[in-house]
Amino acid sequence: MNSTYLPAFDRLNLNDQETQGNATLADLQKCVQSLFLDAFASATLQSAKQQLNHFRMAILGPDRIIGLIENGYTHEQIGTFIAKKHDLQEVFRSVEGEIRDLALGVSVILVGSQMQKTASELDTPTLSATIARLQQLQQIKQNEMESMHISEFGVIDYQEVYSYVESEIKNGNLTGDPVWVEKARSKVTKRKVGWMVLLHEALNALATSYDDAALSMDWSETILHDTLILSKIRPEVLYKLIIKNYNRDLSRILFAPLREGQQEAFSSTEVDQITQIGVQLRTRVVDEISMHAYEALQAKEFEKAQTLYLEAFEAGANNPRDLINRAVALSALGRFEDAQTACTIALGLIDAVGNCANRRSSQDETSRSRTGMQGEVELLGQLTTAEEERWHHLCTTQHQSLRTRAFRATKQELDSLRWRAYVRRGRAYKQILQKLGGIHGSIPHEDVREESQDEDGANHIDEEDLARRRGEALLYARSDFGNAIMLDPLQNIPRKELIELTIDPLQRRFSQDGQRFSLASIHSVAMQRRSISL
Known part of the structure; x- marks a missing residue:
């Protein structure tokens, strides 16, 4: 993936000082940034549908249901095994990091395709004409987004499950099992019906519970939070990143109509490719914020520095280094309790990452997820009430958490960070x-x-x-x-x-x-x- 995917924009070949008409390259870069921020809001919703639909198949797909039956679940138990709405939404937050990175990747492809389309349509792609055309596309962007077939919650085909149960009843482990052989009263019709009707009702109940929890998720705060952070990246940097990472092949897939029976527009490989584009963009955004935070710290603008370091932490990979640096700025402001809390959370992250790394070689993805949550629970027992509230704010709201984006580091790097956190918190x-x-x-x-007053009124x-x-x-x-x-x-x-x-x-x-x-x-x-x- 390189700039040759946008050759028409290479033809502009201008720098910040040169102009064409009344427009400058800086104007074009700001226009592209505005278009990108607008696209990101819609892309987040579309990416959420894509990832939650994929998650839905993992939880409710035929393979999972057959596995439950093999483990002794009855049709009635299958209809109630899924978590409550609130608990489901907490589980959905575990893939929030992937959703946000996928949204960034989709936004790059969407804006890049509009830039490519604009430049190819213009006989003379001057800056003024290009900006005017992009602004026109920005007005009709919503129509473009509606044509994207990323994912919709469709009907899952459970014929494989029905065939499996039928075979097991005849000559398998379910032979003679009264739960599956005898008729029972339907919760819907109140009549006695066979296992197939009961299982169908149970699976419908599962899908309804999942879809209700997924579709009622509010992504507005996530979108607002990320948009504010993305708006701080320099327009010229974002402009170059879009040109560099735009992929014409993925753009064709993005807008291609779904084939018959197809529920997802992207294969897992294509999702990984688009997500990787988003990861690269987010990494650059975090680097930009961290650079500005460091500059503010060196200039002794401590309030600005602590705010930027917190934004870098929440926008990035939960890097405890950002919290430790934030503690430096907070201490300079005299906010020692907040500095102590920042270091405590940083130490908790370091310990959780270390625990996960120690067990990673012998555990699968599910076990690692549980390990991270256990580390979070153990950490909460060591925090004061105020610190615990802050930890929950970081781990259960729209911001990044241990469960949404994993920080990676070697043991030597973790020990170095742990040493810094101890010294900073001790101070x-x-x-x-x-x-x-x-x-x-x-x-x-x-x-x-x-101070208090005694009986004589003295303090x-x-x-x-x-x-x-x-x-x-x-x-x-x-x-x-x-x-x-x-x-x-x-x-x-x-x-x-x-x-x-x-x-x-x-x-x-x-x-x-x-x-x-x-x-x-x-x-x-x-x-x-x-x-x-x-």
Whole structure:
């Protein structure tokens, strides 16, 4: 796939300074970007139908139903085995990443085909004429999208299932089984009918449940979220990516009429090819956002940097590096609790990826999916209420999650990220400790003081609660720096941080709770140092 698929656009051969008429190349690039963003909304809905229809066949197809019968499911149990609507929609989110990447690939092909069509129709493809024609196509884009035969939920042919059951009743495992031999009362007609009618009703119930859950999915937030991110890529970059990745052969398939009995326009190989185009585009988008985030961080525009790093994380492959970098910006803004939360989620992602990688060689796709979910569940048990809410926000809304897009890294890369996350989170806890009054318990910062009134109406600070919170922050900071030392004993940064948190317990009389947390943290660090020296 290269630019030769759009030879007519190569003939323009202009740069940003040259003009034809009143138009510039930059105007054309902006026009193409606008066309692409409009196409993406429709492509997302079409891609959802394509992928959910494929998913539907995997769950409700003849092979799956025959497998259930082989495992002892009756026709009544088959009619009720599928999950509830809400649970089904959670399952559908597991393929959201593939849907979004397929939509990007479809958008590239759609816009590329319109660019090709425009340039080939014009005798003299000047910039002004090309832009005018593309804008005209943008107005009728919806009609073009309606001609796309990506997928529609059709009727599944279960004749293979009926033939299998009939054969098993005559001379197989179902011979003489009263559940399949005797008549039973239909839930629809309330009359006693044979197994074929009962099985037909059960399969209809399955399809109805699935289709209701799938067709009621709201993709508007997903579309809005991705569109906002895609709008930030530079028009000239998007323009070049479309020309580079447009595939004329896939374009012909996209608009080809369905053959008789065909439910899906694309084969699995073609879906993979189109999805790969989307992956390449999304990767470039994430690189663009990360570059702008880094520039903002270097320019000390910390609010902009933390926002961009979060967008890069949500738009990309759940890369924990983006969250760790975001924690740097959040700490610079004084939002230490948010920085600590970002690092906690990053560590959870790193652990989940590591667990999946350890088991990947001996597990199939289904088992790996369950492993990822188990890692997510185990992580939730370690988070505070606020962190848990943030994790659910990242993993169950329209944004990317562990189940929708897998981050990949080597063990060495994961350990490096884990070390950075521990150090960054330890520093966040250290700053939280300073806001609470520091190790020695001086007057805390105003935004963390909790004052109450006594019987005389005088304000006083709850020293007991402050001591407890200081003890917690001290314990967690020391624990994180200790973990970083164990990951890389040769690094001096966490060791220096740990030394700064060393105190003489006799210097201050802690409350009972504060003393307990302090002694526990001192013991923890001592054990860590002992293990390192050994």
